[in-house]
Amino acid sequence: MIGAKIKMMGDEPVIECLPCPQCGEPTVIKIDDYDLERFKAMSKGMLVGQAFSHWSVQERELLMTGLHAQCWDAYMGPEPDDE
Numbered sequence: 913m914i915g916a917k918i919k920m921m922g923d924e925p926v927i928e929c930l931p932c933p934q935c936g937e938p939t940v941i942k943i944d945d946y947d948l949e950r951f952k953a954m955s956k957g958m959l960v961g962q963a964f965s966h967w968s969v970q971e972r973e974l975l976m977t978g979l980h981a982q983c984w985d986a987y988m989g990p991e992p993d994d995e
């Protein structure tokens with residue numbers, strides 16, 4: 913499930929992510945209209961990997977759980993496979 917929510921910051925849409933499970937800091941990602949449409953498609957059942965295929969694995973992880981790319985190793989442990 914997606915933990916992130918869309919908010920408006922002024923007239924700019926942003927995605928407000930969950931607090932990072934590693935460091936506890938929430939992240940706000942500025943998005944454009946395209947990403948906003950993708951996010952809406954996801955709330956209608958599109959998979960995150962489909963909706964945000966143009967985002968990296970780490971960015972999609974941020975969207976789902978709030979985990980930062982820089983907290984990834986500490987949280988997940990070293991990963992021998994590269995993407």
Ligand SMILES: [Zn+2]
Pocket residue numbers: 932933934935936937979980982983
């Ligand atoms: Zn973090």
